[in-house]
Every structure is written in structure tokens, then in C-alpha cells.
Amino acid sequence: MNALIIESSKFWNQVLRDLLASVGFKSESVFTGVDGIQQLTAQNYDLILVARHLDDISGLDVCEFYCGQDRHAPVYLITTQESDDTLALALRCGATDVFFKSALEKLRMHLIQMRMTPDSAFHRSADILLVEKGSQVLQFMRDSFTPLGMKVVDMDTTDAALAWIDSNHVDLVVLDLTCDGKIDAEKLIKDIRHQSNFLKSRIPILLFCKVENKKQALSLLTLGGSDYVMMPIEQDEWILRCQSLIQNKLLLDQVEQQHLFLEKITLTDSLTGLFNRHYFMEFGPKKFVEAQRQKQSLGLILVHTNQFKKINNTHGHDMGDAILAALAQRLKNNTRAEDLVARLDNKKFAIILNRCPREALIQKCEDLRQHIEQLMPCGIPITISCGFGHYLHRDQGLDDKQSFQKLLMIAEASLDQTRKKMSGN
Numbered sequence: 322m323n324a325l326i327i328e329s330s331k332f333w334n335q336v337l338r339d340l341l342a343s344v345g346f347k348s349e350s351v352f353t354g355v356d357g358i359q360q361l362t363a364q365n366y367d368l369i370l371v372a373r374h375l376d377d378i379s380g381l382d383v384c385e386f387y388c389g390q391d392r393h394a395p396v397y398l399i400t401t402q403e404s405d406d407t408l409a410l411a412l413r414c415g416a417t418d419v420f421f422k423s424a425l426e427k428l429r430m431h432l433i434q435m436r437m438t439p440d441s442a443f444h445r446s447a448d449i450l451l452v453e454k455g456s457q458v459l460q461f462m463r464d465s466f467t468p469l470g471m472k473v474v475d476m477d478t479t480d481a482a483l484a485w486i487d488s489n490h491v492d493l494v495v496l497d498l499t500c501d502g503k504i505d506a507e508k509l510i511k512d513i514r515h516q517s518n519f520l521k522s523r524i525p526i527l528l529f530c531k532v533e534n535k536k537q538a539l540s541l542l543t544l545g546g547s548d549y550v551m552m553p554i555e556q557d558e559w560i561l562r563c564q565s566l567i568q569n570k571l572l573l574d575q576v577e578q579q580h581l582f583l584e585k586i587t588l589t590d591s592l593t594g595l596f597n598r599h600y601f602m603e604f605g606p607k608k609f610v611e612a613q614r615q616k617q618s619l620g621l622i623l624v625h626t627n628q629f630k631k632i633n634n635t636h637g638h639d640m641g642d643a644i645l646a647a648l649a650q651r652l653k654n655n656t657r658a659e660d661l662v663a664r665l666d667n668k669k670f671a672i673i674l675n676r677c678p679r680e681a682l683i684q685k686c687e688d689l690r691q692h693i694e695q696l697m698p699c700g701i702p703i704t705i706s707c708g709f710g711h712y713l714h715r716d717q718g719l720d721d722k723q724s725f726q727k728l729l730m731i732a733e734a735s736l737d738q739t740r741k742k743m744s745g746n
Contacts, residue, residue: 322345322346322347322367322368323346323347323348323349323366323367323368324341324346324347324348324349324366324367324368324369324370325348325349325350325351325357325360325361325364325366325368325369325370326338326341326348326349326350326351326370326371327350327351327352327353327354327356327357327369327370327371327372327375327380327383328350328352328370328371328372328375328399329352329353329372329374329375329376330372330594330646330650331352331594331650332589332593332594332595333372333399333422333594334350334352336425336585336586336589336594337350337370337399337425338350339582339585340425340428340429340582341368341370341432343429343575343578343579343581343582344429344432344433344575344578346367346368346432352376353375353376353377353378354371354375354377354378354379354380354382354383355377355378357371357375357383358383358386361383361386361387361390361392362390365392365394366394367394368394368395368397368432369387369394369395369396369397370397370399371383371384371396371397371398371399371416372398372399372400373398373399373400373401373402373407373411374400374401374639374642374643380398380399380400381398381410381411381414381416382414383396384396384398384411384414384415384416385414385415387415388414388415389415395417395418396415396416396417397416397417397418397419397420397428398411398416398418398419398420399419399420399421399422399425399428400419400420400421400422401421401422401423401591401592401642402421402639407419418431422591422592423591425582425586426579426582426583426586429579429582433575446470446471446472447466447470447471447472447492447493447567447571448471448472448474448489448490448491448492448493449462449466449471449472449473449474449491449492449493449494449495449563449567450474450475450476450482450485450486450491450493450494450495451473451474451475451476451495452475452476452477452478452479452482452494452495452496452497452500452509453475453476453477453495453497453500454477454497454499454500454501455477456475457552458495458497458529458554459473459475461554461556461559462475462495465556465559465560466560466563471567474489477500477501478500478501478502478503479500479501479502479503479504479505479506479508479509480502480503480504481502482494482496482500482502482509483504483509483512483513486513486516486521486524487516491521491524492524492525492567492570492571493524493525493526493527493563493566493567493570494513494524494525494526494527495527495529495563496509496510496526496527496528496529496546497529497530498528498529498530498534498537498538498541499530499534506528506541507541507544510526510541510544510545510546511544511545513526513545514544514545519577520574520577523570523573523574524570525547525548525566525567525569525570526545526546526547527546527547527548527549527550527562527563527566528541528542528546528548528549528550529549529550529551529552530549530551530552531551531552532551532552535549535551547566548562548566550562587599588600590649590663590664592642592645592646592649592664593645593646593648593649593650593664594646594649595649595652595653595662595663595664595670596661596662596663596664597663597664598663598664598665598666600663601661601663601665601671601673604661605621605661605673605725605729606724606725608661608673608675608725609712609724609725609728611675612675612712613724617675617676618676618677618678618679618711618712618713619673619674619675619676619677619711619712619728620672620673620674620677620679620681620682620685620709620710620711620712621671621672621673621674621709621710621711621712621728621729621731621732622671622672622674622682622685622686622689622707622708622709622732623665623669623670623671623707623708623709623732623733623735623736624652624669624670624671624672624689624705624706624707625668625669625705625706625707625708625736625740626644626645626648626668626669626670626703626705627703627704627705627706627740627743628704629641629644629645629667629668632644632701632703636699636701640699640701643698643699644698644699644701644703645664645668647696647698647699648670648693648696648698648703648705649662649664649670651692651693651696652670652672652689655688655689655692656672656674657674657675659675660672660673660674660675661673671732677711679711679713682709682711683709686707686708686709689705689707690704690705690707693705706736706739706740706743707736707739708732708733708734708735708736708737708738708739709732709735710728710729710730710731710732710735711728711731712724712728
């Protein structure tokens with residue numbers, strides 16, 4: 322299944338790609354509405370996700386365009402505005418439904434439900450790997466499962482099967498206990514269960530053998546085999562066992578992906594894509610411990626958006642949100658990958674910089690101030706105030722959280738002093 326994402330924020334673009342991948346979609350993404358319309362003109366998609374606020378045109382314009390193309394893929398509007406008016410407006414413009422960035426898990430669960438519904442256009446297929454000596458089972462597997470939308474790949478050696486698993490998606494391994502290869506069936510099972518990729522390590526393994534090999538099959542269940550069937554083939558039994566193992570695997574995959582997705586969402590700010598205050602307060606002390614252990618300096622910069630309430634009152638909250646998102650992106654672009662950038666509240670940001678001397682920290686504050694003055698997001702001039710705290714390795718006799726809290730208090734006092742100076746000018 323192919324989806325198109327139209328979202329100007331790099332962060333949210335990636336979040337949506339991750340979400341779609343977790344429920345079995347392949348996706349393409351563009352960052353402007355105009356590019357999205359061009360993609361929709363040139364190609365058909367099974368699903369379209371479009372942000373309401375784009376850098377060039379409104380996502381509602383994209384919905385209206387697609388609605389006029391006489392195509393039928395669902396179009397979901399993704400927005401930060403949680404209101405009945407937003408839903409009504411989106412539906413009038415041709416959107417199928419609206420999902421909010423603060424509750425994207427609802428979108429994910431909706432897509433999961435659709436993919437688990439057999440007659441849905443989003444129904445999830447499955448990939449079966451058959452490892453067999455000869456071809457006695459192959460034709461039966463293809464005849465039984467291809468009509469159900471499942472793909473059957475066959476390998477005639479255990480080492481070829483392991484190589485395939487390493488580089489491909491597999492939902493079920495059907496293993497002949499007498500299969501040839503450089504490794505035996507027992508070693509193949511152990512290698513699958515010890516895969517570094519957690520989802521791959523849980524691939525169900527259905528063993529099949531003749532009655533005289535039943536004892537071996539039972540012993541392999543204790544090593545990681547999931548189930549076994551006896552030869553000759555009993556069609557109904559094989560189909561039911563395979564379907565049951567695949568269904569359980571898909572559900573477990575979705576639970577794991579859901580956990581990872583929720584973890585990411587709960588640690589990030591929904592508007593800017595930066596880490597949120599919770600993450601900052603949890604990992605800030607860890608950054609401090611790292612600096613202590615490595616006997617290195619640590620810098621903390623607090624950034625306050627000046628007169629932001631006036632901007633909201635004058636230009637509206639949508640514009641205010643766009644300005645904060647642009648400001649956050651500029652802060653992220655002007656820091657190193659190892660630095661931590663977070664949004665602490667409505668108009669305050671924080672940056673933790675590893676291995677940063679005091680002089681470099683002061684210069685960074687000035688550089689950021691100049692960069693933001695030149696930014697002019699949405700054509701609106703904005704300014705910031707910066708305060709900083711600096712830690713040079715030494716034993717302060719405090720625990721990690723106390724030490725980080727003291728550094729934060731120093732930065733807060735510095736920021737207050739800067740803002741008082743600016744208001745006095």
C-alpha cells in the first residue's frame with residue numbers, strides 16, 4: 322500500500338512516515354502543497370495525509386483539488402487545531418477525516434483496524450518463507466495462500482533462508498526438518514531467535530515433518546519453534562495453523578510498533594518537533610553526569626521569544642504556531658547533532674551543549690540572537706532573549722539532579738537579567 326505525505330515540517334514528515342511504516346504502508350513525502358498536487362496529478366496513491374498548515378498553500382486547498390479529480394483514496398487532514406469547526410471545514414473541502422497531531426495514535430489505530438479487516442482496501446498481506454527439501458509443500462502453499470493475498474517465497478537450504486530473513490520482511494517461516502544447508506534446523510531456529518532486530522527475532526516458525534520425526538519437532542519447540550504439523554498434508558489444519566501464527570505475529574508487531582511510536586510522541590513537542598519539557602528534565606541530569614564523568618564542560622542556554630503574546634494577539638494563533646515552528650527549526654539547525662534542544666513552555670526553549678567552553682557559550686547566545694533577527698518567519702520580525710549557565714568539571718558536593726537544577730537556576734537568572742536590560746533600553 323502506497324501513501325503520500327504532504328507536510329512542511331521535517332519532524333512531522335518523519336513521524337508520519339514512521340507511523341505509516343509501523344502499519345505496513347510504503348510512503349512518499351513532499352514538503353509543499355504545490356509539490357503535493359503535482360504528485361497527486363502524476364501518480365495514484367492508496368492514502369493521502371496532508372497537514373492543514375503548509376509553507377505555501379493550505380492543506381484544505383490540496384483536499385479540494387484532490388476531491389475534484391474523481392479519485393477515491395482517503396484523504397486525512399493532519400492538524401494541531403482540535404475543534405468541531407476544523408472537522409466541518411475539512412469535510413466540506415473533501416477530506417475524509419481529521420486527525421490531530423496531539424493524538425496521532427488514533428490515526429494509527431484506525432489504520433490498523435482497516436488493515437485487519439479482510440474486505441478493506443488497506444487489508445494487510447503477509448510474507449511466508451518456505452524452507453523445504455524438494456517441492457512437495459510449495460505448490461500447496463501457493464495454491465492455499467496466494468488467493469488470500471499472501472506471498473510465498475521458497476528456499477531449499479537453511480543458510481539461504483537465514484540470509485533472506487536478514488534482508489527481507491517475513492511474517493512466517495515454514496520449516497522442513499529435513500531441509501539441507503550449512504546449518505541444521507536447530508541452528509536456524511536459534512539464529513532467528515537471536516536476531517538483533519526484535520521484530521525479526523519473534524517471527525513464528527511452523528515445523529513440518531513425518532511422523533517418525535515427531536520427537537525432534539517437539540524438542541525444537543523448546544528451542545523457539547512455534548508449532549508443528551505432520552505429513553502428509555491436511556489442508557484445513559495447515560491453513561488454520563499458518564493463519565493463526567501470522568495473525569498473532571501481526572498483532573505483536575503492532576503492539577511493539579505502537580510502544581515505540583507512543584514513546585517518541587510522549588517525548589516530543591507536538592508543534593515544533595523538539596523534545597518536550599518532560600524529556601529535558603529527565604535527560605538533562607544525565608547530560609550533566611556525562612560531563613562530570615568525562616571531565617568536560619557543559620553549557621545550558623535558555624531562549625525566550627520576546628513579545629510573543631503581542632504576536633498572537635495581532636496575527637492570530639495559527640501565525641504564532643508557524644513562527645514558533647520556524648524558530649524551533651532554526652534553533653535545531655544551528656546546533657550540533659549531539660546537543661539537546663527542547664521546548665520548555667509556550668515561548669521558552671532550552672539548549673544543552675556538550676563540551677562547550679564559557680566563551681563559546683556566550684558567542685553562541687549572540688549568534689542565535691542574530692540568526693533569529695534575520696529569520697523573519699512569515700514576514701514577521703521576531704527577537705529573542707538568551708540566558709546561560711555554564712558548568713566546568715569540579716566536585717560541587719551535590720547529587721546529579723541538584724547540580725543540574727543549580728545550572729538551570731543560573732541560566733534562569735541570566736535570562737531574567739537579559740530581559741530586564743532589553744526592557745530598559
